[in-house]
Amino acid sequence: MKETLTANIMTKILEIQNLTVSFDGFKALKHLNFSMNEGELRVVIGPNGAGKTTFLDVITGKVQPTEGRALFKQKNLRSLAEHQIARMGIGRKFQTPRVYLNLTPRENLELSCNRTKGVFDTLFGKPSKGERKTVSGLLETIGLTTKADIQASLLSHGEKQRLEIGMLVAQSPTLLLVDEPVAGLTDEETYQVGELLIALAQTHSILVIEHDMEFVRQIARQVTVLHEGTVLFEGTMDEVQNDQRVIDVYLGQSTNSTEGAS
Ligand code: ADP
Ligand code: MG
Numbered sequence: 001m002k003e004t005l006t007a008n009i010m011t012k013i014l015e016i017q018n019l020t021v022s023f024d025g026f027k028a029l030k031h032l033n034f035s036m037n038e039g040e041l042r043v044v045i046g047p048n049g050a051g052k053t054t055f056l057d058v059i060t061g062k063v064q065p066t067e068g069r070a071l072f073k074q075k076n077l078r079s080l081a082e083h084q085i086a087r088m089g090i091g092r093k094f095q096t097p098r099v100y101l102n103l104t105p106r107e108n109l110e111l112s113c114n115r116t117k118g119v120f121d122t123l124f125g126k127p128s129k130g131e132r133k134t135v136s137g138l139l140e141t142i143g144l145t146t147k148a149d150i151q152a153s154l155l156s157h158g159e160k161q162r163l164e165i166g167m168l169v170a171q172s173p174t175l176l177l178v179d180e181p182v183a184g185l186t187d188e189e190t191y192q193v194g195e196l197l198i199a200l201a202q203t204h205s206i207l208v209i210e211h212d213m214e215f216v217r218q219i220a221r222q223v224t225v226l227h228e229g230t231v232l233f234e235g236t237m238d239e240v241q242n243d244q245r246v247i248d249v250y251l252g253q254s255t256n257s258t259e260g261a262s
Contacts, residue, residue: 158189
């Protein structure tokens, strides 16, 4: 009885229906169907060219679908501009960090909290008590409290990635889209990013694209495998690793290599 109730209450945060994207006739996505529930942490994997980044491009409004639609909390995202979609609560982290290197982590986070205020006000106006509290909380979450006031250029690659995830969270999105967050990181840095995403998943819905299978194993609950623009398989990590089709098109060739895509 209780289970039925929970199932009914669970709302879909993202629903992709029959999505096709053509680039001059080449179909990067083909009749793709996908959905995830509010509060879910979902990992999407797949070989290079499978359409993973294009999939995020459609959700964020960077690319318009040729056919089908993407719904965020039941609202059709069609023909909305990127900034409108961002304002609805979808935040995206790109593969390369985009932090201001000449500012400190604290200043970077203050800027992200105050998108509308502008750089000048953020740096020279006084942050409110509430803002300061939010920023110190974020610094703690991303594990950069002790490095809060050094120049961001001095951070390691992994620390920059965590800072950028913090900057994304500072904009209070409900859905976080994260494209290959551990490409080029050491094992230790990778593990820390994984722990950060697991912690953030308690309060956010998160969609992560990743190649690094060790990392996927660390964070994954439900995994979606993309191949040639469509969903090849969906299941737990164990199910994914034991599926013959997934092994044939993806795992068989990538178990010994984490060569990244873009
Ligand atoms: P992934 O992120 O899974 O590696 P992408 O979504 O980047 O895959 O790309 C899927 C396919 O679509 C690739 O074959 C790629 O070359 C092609 N593609 C992506 N973006 C464009 C574009 N703007 N114009 C033409 N082809 C593109
Ligand atoms: Mg990609």
